[in-house]
Amino acid sequence: MHPRRSAQEVLLCDLCKTAPLQSHCELCNINLCVNCAGKHVSDSSKRHNVVPFLHRKSTNYHKCPDHADKHCEIYCEKCGVPVCSTCALFGKHKGHDVSDILEKLSTKKESLQKDLEEFETRIYPRYEEMASDVQTEKAELETKYRKMTTAADQQGEILHREITAIVNKRKSDIAEMKNKHLAALNKNTDEITNRITELRQIIQDLKKILDSNDVSLTSSYKSRNSEFRTLPPKVRVTLPSFSPQKINKDQLNEMFGSLSPLSINTEHGDTMKSAEAVSSPPVKxxxxxxxxxxxxxxxxxxxxxxxxxxxxxxxxxxxxxxxxxxxxxxxxxxxxxxxxxxxxxxxxxxxxxxxxxxxxxxxxxxxxxxxxxxxxxxxxxxxxxxxxxxxxxxxxxxxxxxxxxxxxxxxxxxxxxxxxxxxxxxxxxxxxxxxxxxxxxxxxxxxxxxxxxxxxxxxxxxxxxxxxxxxxxxxxxxxxxxxxxxxxxxxxxxxxxxxxxxxxxxxxxxxxxxxxxxxxxxxxxxxxxxxxxxxxxxxxxxxxxxxxxxxxx
Incomplete structure (x- = not known):
């Protein structure tokens, strides 16, 4: 029996071995007194979890599958599994390197703690950041596509204005040609009408001479038939024609403006370096x-x-x-x-x-x-x-x-x-x-x-x-x-x-x-x-x- 223990056994600190324990570090799986607990948590390289000894989590040992009355309290280094003492000494793990299961548990928990820290401080925030970026992109979709739609409407209005201007110009040219055509025909009509009026007067005068038997009028008459045998000029106008061009939809599309295709590429996600690789380069x-x-x-x-x-x-x-x-x-x-x-x-x-x-x-x-x-x-x-x-x-x-x-x-x-x-x-x-x-x-x-x-x-x-x-x-x-x-x-x-x-x-x-x-x-x-x-x-x-x-x- 320990010299300091009486009939009721006193549990001592695993570090100093002298003071009664009061706490337990669940990460390192050791029992601590008040003084050693303070020193222990001052080690900032690990996230120690020191709790009152009575509130510690009990170690859950697995039962040995080959020896029902034994618990696996030893760790086989060669096979990488917990084993019982019988298996380690006499069974299939005989002669293998073994270690204390609690020490192995402590080391493993340290590794798990590091994994947890990396998930919490580095990996999970990056995933959240990526999710936020996607949400931001989704929120901006409506605005960006609305701008493209507005630009297409504006381009359409410009083309409509240009086409309307061209149509109006063609119609104006047609009206001007029509007026010139009509003026030329009117002028030709006036010339012919004047000659007809003059012919009628000549015919009337000839009849009067013939009816009168007047020697003086007959002898003074001069024939104008040769003058009128040459008919007045006839205006011939070639009617203009409108030749519409066949509308080439490809050229019209090109004229309107092109829309680049939507490209959706899934990039391979960047592989984050481990916390050790990021924080611990070779020191120079x-x-x-x-x-x-x-x-x-x-x-x-x-x-x-x-x-x-x-x-x-x-x-x-x-x-x-x-x-x-x-x-x-x-x-x-x-x-x-x-x-x-x-x-x-x-x-x-x-x-x-x-x-x-x-x-x-x-x-x-x-x-x-x-x-x-x-x-x-x-x-x-x-x-x-x-x-x-x-x-x-x-x-x-x-x-x-x-x-x-x-x-x-x-x-x-x-x-x-x-x-x-x-x-x-x-x-x-x-x-x-x-x-x-x-x-x-x-x-x-x-x-x-x-x-x-x-x-x-x-x-x-x-x-x-x-x-x-x-x-x-x-x-x-x-x-x-x-x-x-x-x-x-x-x-x-x-x-x-x-x-x-x-x-x-x-x-x-x-x-x-x-x-x-x-x-x-x-x-x-x-x-x-x-x-x-x-x-x-x-x-x-x-x-x-x-x-x-x-x-x-």
Whole structure:
């Protein structure tokens, strides 16, 4: 008997082994005293469920199917099933590795608790968000289809007006021709009538002469028969005819306007990474002193953007229409000229390794695949600026309206618009506007935040995946020289946000919540576009028109 136990046995804490137990952790399946219970729940890595000992749930042991008087209080590691002591010592599980069923239960409950947490905090909210998105789309259906119906009515009215105008013009032309025809006939009738009147007078005069036997009248008479033998001219009018054209329904349909087909595609649902994969990337601490590991001469007069194809190959764009693929030694591997001959506004590399570029003059977003350029998106009323590719292989594009009064970020899956981000919860614009050449590089972070370097606003604007504003970063208080001037922006495997402060010749490193961590200098001058490769090497489009490769992790 325990020295501290009297006739009535006292149950002790499983941790300190000295104080009487008062509580029980149902997750870990251990008994706790008051002091140990407080320490136990302070471990925030688990969601402990500590209850009064008398309120604990009793462990429900299964009866052994082979030994009716035995309970399965042992866990066979090899077979992965609970077994009784007889089976473990003498039966079919003899010699197998075994463990305590309560310890196994505790471990399993921890795993179940993690599953529950992921369902409650990550998976279920995403399903709710998807359901909400579908409901929102359904709510907008009536308005969108009503707009199309109204547009069809308006086009019909325009065509009706045009057809009515044409009909009235034809009728007016017919009436005018009729009047001219009638006038010509009236004139001809008058001429003939006058000659008839004159003939009647001549006939009357001749009869009078013949009746009178007057020598003087007879001798003075001069014949006019030859004059009237030539009949007056007869007006001949060719009656106009109306030749209606056969109405071609196809041409009429084309003239009226086309209606694109309804496309209903069921995309494969995105597979969410596990909580461990999302929250626990391999830790790569920041170097105290970042190192310049390569310098690539691009040959541009002005260099603006760099985008990694691999660890040793980068796409670049500058002040002309040619985009260049270079290796770390600056060797030109491939060059592509834009379809329009305009300098591209920005470039990005897709998950498939294809090149994407924007052309704000032609309002297009273009894909270069196997050196062939395909225009995948043409905007109306907006001009595309900067572009990035997301983890789900979507495109995020910053754009400005034609009147320069609005800016937004739009997500595309292929050529289909999936999301538009423009205003905060109070209806205020998230991004500045004011010029076709507004600098708004952007990047998707590992936690799916969308980060925009809004140069005109002198701020990094970060929203979450649904477009809700998380924070604005306007520079570190140590910026005592020139104002913070964010240009290029990128993110890495540690969810760091890196942005190029062009005027101050340095790069700011922030954590995913916008907290400043440190600067990168490395002899930079006017850093502009940024990108990182799969090993978190940083590539900088520098002001000397060279790409700098920097190791900072």
């Amino acid at each position: 601490p920041l170097l105290d002193e970042p190192r310049l590991t390569a310098t690539i001469d691009t040959g541009y007069r002005l260099l603006y953007s760099v985008s990694c194809l691999s660890e040793d190959q980068v796409w670049t764009r500058g002040d002309n229409e040619t985009m260049k693929l270079l290796n770390l030694r600056g060797k030109l591997l491939t060059s592509i000229k834009t379809k329009s001959g305009n300098a591209p506004e920005d470039i990005a590399v897709t998950r498939d390794g294809d090149l994407v570029y924007t052309d704000n003059i032609t309002r297009t977003i273009n894909l270069v695949k196997n050196k062939q350029i395909q225009t995948v998106i043409t905007l109306q009323g907006w001009r595309p600026l900067y572009v990035c590719c997301t983890a789900s292989n979507h495109l995020l594009v910053t754009m400005v309206s034609d009147d320069l009064k609005q800016s937004k970020v739009v997500r595309y899956s292929g050529s289909i618009e999936k999301q538009s981000i423009q205003f905060d919860d109070q209806g205020r614009p998230l991004y500045s506007s004011g010029g076709y050449n507004d600098i708004k590089y952007l990047s998707e972070n590992r936690n799916l935040d969308i980060c925009v370097a809004d140069c005109r606003a002198r701020a990094v604007v970060v929203v979450n995946q649904s477009g809700k504003l998380r924070f604005r970063y306007t520079g570190h208080p140590s910026n005592t020289e020139l104002s913070f001037n964010p240009v290029g922006i990128t993110t890495d495997s540690q969810s760091h946000i890196l942005t190029a402060d062009c005027d101050n010749d340095r790069i700011h490193i922030l954590d995913q919540d916008g907290q400043f961590l440190r600067y990168i200098h490395c002899g930079l001058f006017g850093p502009y576009g940024l990108c990182v490769d799969i090993r978190d090497n940083l590539f900088v489009a520098n002001g000397d028109n060279k790409v700098k490769k920097i190791q900072y992790l």
